[in-house]
Amino acid sequence: MNEHGPRVGFFTDTSVCIGCKACEVACKEWNGVPEDGLDFRATSYDNTGMLGANSWRHVAFVEQARPVPSGDGGGSGVRWLMSSDVCKHCTRAACLDVCPTGALFRSEFGTVVVQADVCNGCGYCVPACPFGVIDQRKDDGRAWKCTFCYDRLGAGLEPACAQACPTDSIQFGPLDELRARAARRVSRLQEQGTAEARLYGHDQGDGVGGAGAFFLLLDDPEVYGLPPDPVVTTRDLAGMWRAAAAAALSLAAGVAAVFAGSRR
Amino acid sequence: MVPDAEVRSYYDQPVLKAPVWRWPIPAYFFAGGLAGASATLALAARVAGNDRLARRALLNSAGAVLVSPVLLVEDLGRPGRFANMLRVLKPTSPMNTGAWLLAAMGPAAVGAAASELTGVARGPGRALECASGALGPLLATYTAVLVSDTAVPAWHEAGRELPFVFASGAAASAGAAAVLLTPGPEAAPARRLALFAALAELAGTRIMERRLGPEAGAPYGGGGRAARLSRWAAALTAGGAALMAAGRRRRTLEVAGAATLLAGAAVERFAVVQAGTESALEPRATVAPQRRRLSGAARPGARGQLGAGAQPGAGAQRGEETRPSPA
Ligand code: SF4
Numbered sequence: 134m135n136e137h138g139p140r141v142g143f144f145t146d147t148s149v150c151i152g153c154k155a156c157e158v159a160c161k162e163w164n165g166v167p168e169d170g171l172d173f174r175a176t177s178y179d180n181t182g183m184l185g186a187n188s189w190r191h192v193a194f195v196e197q198a199r200p201v202p203s204g205d206g207g208g209s210g211v212r213w214l215m216s217s218d219v220c221k222h223c224t225r226a227a228c229l230d231v232c233p234t235g236a237l238f239r240s241e242f243g244t245v246v247v248q249a250d251v252c253n254g255c256g257y258c259v260p261a262c263p264f265g266v267i268d269q270r271k272d273d274g275r276a277w278k279c280t281f282c283y284d285r286l287g288a289g290l291e292p293a294c295a296q297a298c299p300t301d302s303i304q305f306g307p308l309d310e311l312r313a314r315a316a317r318r319v320s321r322l323q324e325q326g327t328a329e330a331r332l333y334g335h336d337q338g339d340g341v342g343g344a345g346a347f348f349l350l351l352d353d354p355e356v357y358g359l360p361p362d363p364v365v366t367t368r369d370l371a372g373m374w375r376a377a378a379a380a381a382l383s384l385a386a387g388v389a390a391v392f393a394g395s396r397r
Numbered sequence: 398m399v400p401d402a403e404v405r406s407y408y409d410q411p412v413l414k415a416p417v418w419r420w421p422i423p424a425y426f427f428a429g430g431l432a433g434a435s436a437t438l439a440l441a442a443r444v445a446g447n448d449r450l451a452r453r454a455l456l457n458s459a460g461a462v463l464v465s466p467v468l469l470v471e472d473l474g475r476p477g478r479f480a481n482m483l484r485v486l487k488p489t490s491p492m493n494t495g496a497w498l499l500a501a502m503g504p505a506a507v508g509a510a511a512s513e514l515t516g517v518a519r520g521p522g523r524a525l526e527c528a529s530g531a532l533g534p535l536l537a538t539y540t541a542v543l544v545s546d547t548a549v550p551a552w553h554e555a556g557r558e559l560p561f562v563f564a565s566g567a568a569a570s571a572g573a574a575a576v577l578l579t580p581g582p583e584a585a586p587a588r589r590l591a592l593f594a595a596l597a598e599l600a601g602t603r604i605m606e607r608r609l610g611p612e613a614g615a616p617y618g619g620g621g622r623a624a625r626l627s628r629w630a631a632a633l634t635a636g637g638a639a640l641m642a643a644g645r646r647r648r649t650l651e652v653a654g655a656a657t658l659l660a661g662a663a664v665e666r667f668a669v670v671q672a673g674t675e676s677a678l679e680p681r682a683t684v685a686p687q688r689r690r691l692s693g694a695a696r697p698g699a700r701g702q703l704g705a706g707a708q709p710g711a712g713a714q715r716g717e718e719t720r721p722s723p724a
Contacts, residue, residue, distance in 0.1 A: 174408070176408040182410070183411075193407060195407065227547075227548065230489040230490065231489065231491070231546060232487075232490060233481075233482045233485075234481040234482055234484065234485065235481075235484065235485040235487065251478075251481055252474075252475065252478075253473050253474070253481045254473045254474015254478070255472075255474070255482075256418055256472075256474065257490070257543075257547075259414045259415075259417050260414060260415070260547040260548060260552070260677055261546070261547045261548060262413070262414065263548040264412070265412050265413040265414040265548075265677075266414075268414050269417045270474075273474070273475075274473070274474020274475050275474055275475060353405055355405045355406055355407070355412070355684045356406075356407060357407055358410055358412060358680075359412070360687055361687045362687035362690050362691050363548075363687070366545075366546050366547055366548050366553055367489050367546060369546075369553070369556060370489065370491075372557070373491075373542045373557075373560075374542055376542075376556060376557045376559075376561075377535075377541055379560070379561075380541070380560035380561045380563070380564040381534035381535050381537070381538045382534070384434060384437065384534040384537060384565075384567065384568055385437055385534045387593065387597075388434070388437045388438050388568065388590060391441075391589040391593070392441050392442070392444075
């Protein structure tokens with residue numbers, strides 16, 4: 134898809150995430166992202182809450198009561214799911230499609246990046262993203278999200294979050310290689326008895342044409358706050374314009390009709 | 398329909414980000430609609446030889462089109478960069494298309510009105526009048542595409558109906574505004590337009606809310622802010638139309654009715670925008686239809702129907718496997 138080498142991606146293998154938040158911290162440090170408030174939500178150990186203008190990585194903590202095998206044959210316990218979420222760098226990115234200024238662009242690495250000096254703060258990308266990733270920074274009015282460490286990629290470095298991850302839950306590389314590796318990983322987990330392991334965002338036939346940042350999850354996507362079947366909104370744009378054209382014609386016809394008989 | 402209890406989420410947090418648009422955006426939807434439909438009304442009046450009505454409608458259009466960019470710039474995070482929208486031509490972005498539309502419509506309507514008022518350059522003035530009259534219906538309806546082209550269920554799923562709601566609201570506004578400025582028999586077509594369009598707006602809004610269904614349309618039901626705004630809009634539109642109909646020979650009644658009708662169209666835009674916010678913040682509205690679509694599609698990879706429209710598989714039930722209860 135570009136002449137500058139293969140499209141890069143993130144494969145986030147949540148089965149080995151330990152919830153240390155090193156990715157969140159590394160991202161903030163490298164990119165100079167302002168602090169986003171430390172909210173104790175009384176729901177879990179998550180004090181970031183969600184991705185936003187000032188949180189480009191977000192580690193979700195899901196606490197589930199469920200039966201777990203134990204020494205005397207079984208019982209109930211708690212299982213923790215942890216997952217480091219990030220912008221999906223969609224193949225068909227709604228944020229990029231709807232951006233009226235061209236501030237959002239597809240980089241030579243196949244990633245989706247906001248040019249902060251072009252963004253005029255219209256906010257259109259915010260409700261367009263099917264993953265609720267990009268948001269407007271209240272103080273400066275512009276839209277912000279993960280840049281895939283555009284500057285580091287340019288210098289031949291891996292993104293800060295991937296480098297900081299101590300368990301290799303966040304893996305960076307050419308997207309093709311990552312997809313192959315993820316397929317092997319998910320089948321191995323399933324063979325070993327983790328039947329609920331599944332990939333999310335890896336399928337190029339999905340509604341966003343496949344994500345540049347995809348995941349291995351241990352439960353339904355919505356449990357992690359991810360939409361189960363996201364669709365790029367511009368897929369339906371032609372139909373919306375057709376409806377608008379029909380409405381515009383009806384308006385013109387209606388206006389003409391009220392003059393019927395009043396000609397003098 | 399999958400019962401709510403079965404829809405899982407991350408601690409009930411939203412999946413989507415709520416729109417960040419403040420009051421100037423729905424106000425602009427109203428002003429743009431008024432400007433567009435008024436220009437078309439002016440052109441039709443001119444063609445019919447009703448110059449008095451044409452003049453008033455043209456002035457309304459020019460006034461509303463002058464307010465529009467002010468509202469748009471007011472809402473930008475970086476107002477100084479408004480012109481960045483006009484540095485590219487981007488058909489995938491209805492906001493970009495709309496900026497160009499407004500950039501063409503504004504000078505046309507204002508130029509036509511200036512020529513009308515001053516009597517200068519009547520030939521070019523008439524040409525501008527034609528141009529603005531032709532662009533008007535698009536200016537009145539593209540804003541529906543703008544909001545539908547998002548991931549917000551209450552907006553996206555209304556993609557087919559919303560343009561008609563906005564078009565009829567715009568026509569009602571244009572008719573009512575022309576009646577406000579034009580006493581007497583010349584306003585008869587504007588009066589008819591206001592009444593018919595008000596009825597169409599009432600019907601269109603109900604159809605849209607019904608077709609959205611209980612998930613995407615949730616903000617319009619119940620006692621939330623969008624539902625209250627929507628009920629106010631309907632009451633004002635119906636009341637305004639009734640007053641106008643009753644006030645055919647009583648100018649005060651008619652003026653009150655026209656003003657009420659304008660208020661109804663404006664409040665309807667605020668209702669639609671508010672519904673989007675509430676819809677985005679409700680994770681079930683996003684998750685439940687997608688979950689049904691997935692269970693309808695059975696095999697992974699079997700849902701590559703890009704461009705096929707967003708209709709979910711008809712009410713397929715999930716539950717082919719037992720899942721652990723939500724956290
Ligand atoms: S996840 Fe959202 S912000 Fe990221 S590329 Fe896709 S649409 Fe844009």
